[in-house]
Amino acid sequence: MNKKKKASPNNSRATKPNRSAKGAARTRKGAAGTDPKRVAAILAKLDEAYPEASCELRHDNAFQLLISTILSAQCTDVRVNQVAETLYKKYPTPEAFAHANPGELEQDIRPTGFFRNKTKSIMGASKAILEKFAGQVPRTMEEMLTLPGAARKTANVVLGTAYGIASGIVVDTHVIRISNRLDLTRNEDPKKIEQDLMQVIPKEKWILFSHQIIWHGRRVCHARKPKCVECNLEKLCYSKDKTI
Numbered sequence: 001m002n003k004k005k006k007a008s009p010n011n012s013r014a015t016k017p018n019r020s021a022k023g024a025a026r027t028r029k030g031a032a033g034t035d036p037k038r039v040a041a042i043l044a045k046l047d048e049a050y051p052e053a054s055c056e057l058r059h060d061n062a063f064q065l066l067i068s069t070i071l072s073a074q075c076t077d078v079r080v081n082q083v084a085e086t087l088y089k090k091y092p093t094p095e096a097f098a099h100a101n102p103g104e105l106e107q108d109i110r111p112t113g114f115f116r117n118k119t120k121s122i123m124g125a126s127k128a129i130l131e132k133f134a135g136q137v138p139r140t141m142e143e144m145l146t147l148p149g150a151a152r153k154t155a156n157v158v159l160g161t162a163y164g165i166a167s168g169i170v171v172d173t174h175v176i177r178i179s180n181r182l183d184l185t186r187n188e189d190p191k192k193i194e195q196d197l198m199q200v201i202p203k204e205k206w207i208l209f210s211h212q213i214i215w216h217g218r219r220v221c222h223a224r225k226p227k228c229v230e231c232n233l234e235k236l237c238y239s240k241d242k243t244i
């Protein structure tokens with residue numbers, strides 16, 4: 001178990017601020033780590049480690065990605081991909097999902113968990129796509145948010161990955177944890193975290209940054225025992241959770 005260190009009053013989330021972070025803390029409210037030079041250094045390190053980070057949900061089109069993203073709530077991408085392999089053969093179109101037998105669909109997606117709610121979201125989103133968007137997954141955040149089961153996270157995944165539209169930053173459990181560890185935010189609420197990140201990450205990086213942080217969380221910066229010894233961001237990181 002990690003040894004807990006006493007938080008400094010100037011930085012409740014970080015205990016070992018470096019020189020530039022201390023300076024930033026004096027000059028701005030919020031996270032001390034958002035000094036532009038430090039953020040640029042973090043982005044460079046992420047590019048170095050994960051130049052080709054991308055969404056790990058397998059999909060052939062925006063609609064499949066939307067359904068897989070709904071399925072991925074509280075479930076691993078590996079499990080979703082296993083279910084998706086047969087799911088999209090059985091239900092190849094929005095029509096097929098919209099007119100599915102709910103009880104049967106529940107059983108088809110059961111391994112992903114929360115299958116009753118997910119069935120409602122999937123069928124509701126499919127119907128809305130047919131009725132309001134001529135069978136196409138919409139291309140704006142505003143329209144995406146009208147789909148049952150689609151909040152900002154889902155919308156950002158689909159718009160960014162399927163369409164290359166930088167509508168925001170995906171804030172999942174990895175992004176919540178790591179953006180706090182890297183002192184890019186001091187919020188816990190996903191909406192506030194996204195706003196904080198959108199202010200400090202250049203827009204052209206939003207899509208890749210989301211994937212990179214998620215990859216980093218899955219491969220190195222684990223929730224319980226981050227592999228700091230293997231982390232190329234280690235020198236820039238002063239999180240209390242560090243294991244070295």
Ligand code: SF4
Nearest residue numbers: 221226228231234237
């Ligand atoms: S040094 Fe450790 S805590 Fe910091 S980002 Fe790297 S793995 Fe995560």
